[in-house]
Amino acid sequence: MRVSLKDVAARAGVSIKTVSNVVNNYQHVTPAMRERVQQAIDELGYRPNLTARHLRQGRTGIIALALPELGNPYFAELAAAVIDAAALHDYIVLLDHTGGRREQEVLVSQGFRARVIDGLILSPIELEAEDLRERTENVPLVLLGERHYDLPYDHIAVDNVAAARTAVRHLIDLGRREVAFIGARRGHSQPAHLRLQGWREELLSAGLSVDDGLIATTEGWGHADGAAAMTRILETGRRPDAVFAYNDPIAIGAMRVLSERGMRVPEDVAVVGFDDVVEGHFGTVTLTSVSPDKEAIARMAVESVLARLSGQAPEPRRVWADYRLIARESTLGRST
Amino acid sequence: MRVSLKDVAARAGVSIKTVSNVVNNYQHVTPAMRERVQQAIDELGYRPNLTARHLRQGRTGIIALALPELGNPYFAELAAAVIDAAALHDYIVLLDHTGGRREQEVLVSQGFRARVIDGLILSPIELEAEDLRERTENVPLVLLGERHYDLPYDHIAVDNVAAARTAVRHLIDLGRREVAFIGARRGHSQPAHLRLQGWREELLSAGLSVDDGLIATTEGWGHADGAAAMTRILETGRRPDAVFAYNDPIAIGAMRVLSERGMRVPEDVAVVGFDDVVEGHFGTVTLTSVSPDKEAIARMAVESVLARLSGQAPEPRRVWADYRLIARESTLGRST
DNA sequence: AGCCGGGCTTGCAACGTTATACGTCCGCAT
DNA sequence: ATGCGGACGTATAACGTTGCAAGCCCGGCT
Numbered sequence: 191m192r193v194s195l196k197d198v199a200a201r202a203g204v205s206i207k208t209v210s211n212v213v214n215n216y217q218h219v220t221p222a223m224r225e226r227v228q229q230a231i232d233e234l235g236y237r238p239n240l241t242a243r244h245l246r247q248g249r250t251g252i253i254a255l256a257l258p259e260l261g262n263p264y265f266a267e268l269a270a271a272v273i274d275a276a277a278l279h280d281y282i283v284l285l286d287h288t289g290g291r292r293e294q295e296v297l298v299s300q301g302f303r304a305r306v307i308d309g310l311i312l313s314p315i316e317l318e319a320e321d322l323r324e325r326t327e328n329v330p331l332v333l334l335g336e337r338h339y340d341l342p343y344d345h346i347a348v349d350n351v352a353a354a355r356t357a358v359r360h361l362i363d364l365g366r367r368e369v370a371f372i373g374a375r376r377g378h379s380q381p382a383h384l385r386l387q388g389w390r391e392e393l394l395s396a397g398l399s400v401d402d403g404l405i406a407t408t409e410g411w412g413h414a415d416g417a418a419a420m421t422r423i424l425e426t427g428r429r430p431d432a433v434f435a436y437n438d439p440i441a442i443g444a445m446r447v448l449s450e451r452g453m454r455v456p457e458d459v460a461v462v463g464f465d466d467v468v469e470g471h472f473g474t475v476t477l478t479s480v481s482p483d484k485e486a487i488a489r490m491a492v493e494s495v496l497a498r499l500s501g502q503a504p505e506p507r508r509v510w511a512d513y514r515l516i517a518r519e520s521t522l523g524r525s526t
Numbered sequence: 527m528r529v530s531l532k533d534v535a536a537r538a539g540v541s542i543k544t545v546s547n548v549v550n551n552y553q554h555v556t557p558a559m560r561e562r563v564q565q566a567i568d569e570l571g572y573r574p575n576l577t578a579r580h581l582r583q584g585r586t587g588i589i590a591l592a593l594p595e596l597g598n599p600y601f602a603e604l605a606a607a608v609i610d611a612a613a614l615h616d617y618i619v620l621l622d623h624t625g626g627r628r629e630q631e632v633l634v635s636q637g638f639r640a641r642v643i644d645g646l647i648l649s650p651i652e653l654e655a656e657d658l659r660e661r662t663e664n665v666p667l668v669l670l671g672e673r674h675y676d677l678p679y680d681h682i683a684v685d686n687v688a689a690a691r692t693a694v695r696h697l698i699d700l701g702r703r704e705v706a707f708i709g710a711r712r713g714h715s716q717p718a719h720l721r722l723q724g725w726r727e728e729l730l731s732a733g734l735s736v737d738d739g740l741i742a743t744t745e746g747w748g749h750a751d752g753a754a755a756m757t758r759i760l761e762t763g764r765r766p767d768a769v770f771a772y773n774d775p776i777a778i779g780a781m782r783v784l785s786e787r788g789m790r791v792p793e794d795v796a797v798v799g800f801d802d803v804v805e806g807h808f809g810t811v812t813l814t815s816v817s818p819d820k821e822a823i824a825r826m827a828v829e830s831v832l833a834r835l836s837g838q839a840p841e842p843r844r845v846w847a848d849y850r851l852i853a854r855e856s857t858l859g860r861s862t
Numbered sequence: 863a864g865c866c867g868g869g870c871t872t873g874c875a876a877c878g879t880t881a882t883a884c885g886t887c888c889g890c891a892t
Numbered sequence: 893a894t895g896c897g898g899a900c901g902t903a904t905a906a907c908g909t910t911g912c913a914a915g916c917c918c919g920g921c922t
Contacts, residue, residue, distance in 0.1 A: 235662060237637070239581075240642045241577055241580050241581045241586060241642060242581050244577050244642075245575075245577045245578050245581050250577060250642075251642075252620070252642070259606065260596070260602045260603065260605050260606040260609075261599070261602060261603050261606060261804060263597070263599055263602065263805075265602075266596045266597060266599065266601075266602035266605075267596065267597050269596050269602075269621070270595065270596040270597060270623055273596075273621060273622065273623060282620055282622070282642075283620070283621055284588070284618055284619070284620050284621070285605070285609060285619055285620075285621040286609065286618070287606055287609060301573070306576045306577060306580075306586070306587075306588070306618075306642075326571055328528075412804065413804060413805070413807060413808040414807075414808075417808065439804075439808075442805075442808050442809075443808050445810070446808045446809065446810065446812075449810045450860075468597060468748065468749060468775075469599075469749070469778075469805045471749065471750075472749040472750075472753065472775075472778050472779050472782045473778075473782065473809055473810060474781070474782065474785045474809065474810035474811065475810065476782075524786075
């Protein structure tokens with residue numbers, strides 16, 4: 191049986207509250223008393239019951255993190271960063287994944303499984319603004335990632351349009367003129383997503399034409415999706431001299447197809463990804479990528495939740511995290 | 527303010543307990559009453575307070591999963607599988623990562639942060655048997671992975687020795703005779719780990735010599751470690767014709783180095799990894815790998831925890847999960 | 863008519879903790 | 893000596909839920 195304050199109190203011959211005071215380092219406790227109680231605690235191996243503490247205090251010390259899929263290394267790395275950031279504040283992280291499915295995202299945002307949590311960090315994919323508008327839950331919610339809602343919630347992300355423009359600019363500066371975009375969302379009600387928008391804007395501002403034949407949609411965001419999309423473009427007979435992919439796995443899937451078809455990266459086709467996952471650092475051709483500052487994103491997300499919990503930060507804010515473009519072999523060639 | 531049973535009861539004009547009965551689908555409730563209460567619940571937007579429920583019931587519905595690092599896609603994919611398996615039983619998953627550091631693993635196994643959990647699934651790296659022997663926590667613990675303790679805890683893993691032998695056998699069958707092993711643990715007190723043991727056993731049983739110069743240790747288990755280790759082997763002047771890596775990231779890091787030095791995979795060096803992560807399916811050269819049945823591992827881990835929670839399964843058991851060797855280009859060449 | 867039993871509802875206690883408010887004791891200033 | 897304030901310890905009441913046992917009501921049986 192678990193030992194409770196009551197048991198310790200009985201053993202030490204003091205009241206329950208005094209034991210509680212010792213446990214919580216309440217200041218008005220004589221050293222002698224403190225030691226007596228501490229000894230009883232040690233002898234019995236007492237450990238506080240957090241559930242009870244949380245019931246009493248109305249807080250659980252748990253933050254939920256809901257991501258589309260852990261299989262994507264970007265999200266896995268982000269999850270690790272969030273866990274660490276939360277630990278700094280003595281919070282622990284409950285992890286959920288939504289598969290990027292709207293239905294699941296709605297459930298999570300409504301607090302579905304997790305009536306145990308103090309706050310929620312959600313990285314939505316299909317979730318619509320109306321879903322959030324209907325949200326009745328009152329645990330603090332912080333949004334991550336590319337989607338962009340005009341709603342009173344904190345939102346943390348890199349400036350996707352600007353970041354995408356930087357990536358495309360890099361390709362144009364290399365002299366590329368036919369820049370494909372791989373990873374648009376199929377049949378999505380929302381205005382084309384921000385990275386696609388950045389691609390478009392940068393092409394236009396460089397005086398290049400925007401050619402829908404160079405946009406490939408994907409079902410998901412994995413290697414296989416990138417490979418399939420690249421294949422589709424090539425099968426139309428198009429021969430782009432550059433590819434900007436929605437993320438790194440898609441870029442790597444595309445590079446695989448290029449290599450299968452005997453097209454060289456970067457000589458024939460330069461490739462830029464997004465997220466800067468470790469995997470991209472070690473391929474036969476390493477991948478140029480936009481690198482969001484994951485640690486900063488994680489830190490700011492956790493801090494936003496906590497700020498809201500403590501009633502600070504009344505104004506919902508959009509926070510831009512840092513990013514940089516890291517050029518590697520897929521746009522520069524191998525440096526031997 | 528959150529609405530509680532009391533508020534609903536007041537609204538519906540019934541007792542708290544009756545509302546509780548409705549919420550819990552207690553059978554002796556008249557349809558009329560059920561409807562009346564349900565209406566009050568809906569109007570007020572009542573949601574049960576799980577903390578209170580758990581305090582009352584002594585269970586939290588939360589399982590902790592402690593992994594070495596999420597950055598390794600194998601663990602990320604495993605985490606996803608565990609979350610899904612737990613969800614089937616209405617359990618949610620608290621995630622922790624230990625960095626594979628003994629100190630952290632001890633903390634976790636002692637229930638460190640998580641006095642909130644019903645059970646713990648731990649994938650240890652450096653943890654020693656003595657650490658577990660001193661364990662005082664009484665929440666069920668299930669161990670995952672390669673380490674192997676002679677202690678009364680459930681343990682779930684693939685048969686690493688046999689799996690490693692299968693991988694090495696595959697290389698030998700291709701006619702390779704100089705098979706390097708990359709990813710041994712540096713300065714580890716425990717007998718050389720099981721995959722290394724399998725490598726050794728299979729070489730011996732094939733009548734080949736076991737050459738310590740072909741064993742490379744690593745600090746961690748990432749791409750960079752594999753690359754560094756491969757570099758070290760090559761710099762001794764050795765030219766193995768095959769590599770068996772502790773896991774896929776190490777294998778991929780090694781392949782990168784081979785490619786930098788102009789050695790072809792698989793023609794000059796055949797490579798086999800372990801874990802079958804998605805990344806390996808899409809490199810310029812796809813990676814042959816041992817594929818553990820992650821879903822099965824996750825399922826069995828969760829079920830073991832739950833069985834122990836409900837007092838079943840008195841005998842701690844070691845369970846072997848399925849695995850298969852999936853041959854790809856890194857041992858077969860590109861099929862086109 | 864009275865009793866019994868089962869279906870339905872309820873009051874109470876308890877899970878383990880902390881906040882509040884109070885009581886006691888001591889030392890010090892008056 | 894008396895009064896006062898601060899330091900220290902404690903009793904009690906919550907937090908929101910569910911298990912238990914008891915109570916009520918009604919139909920059917922004796």
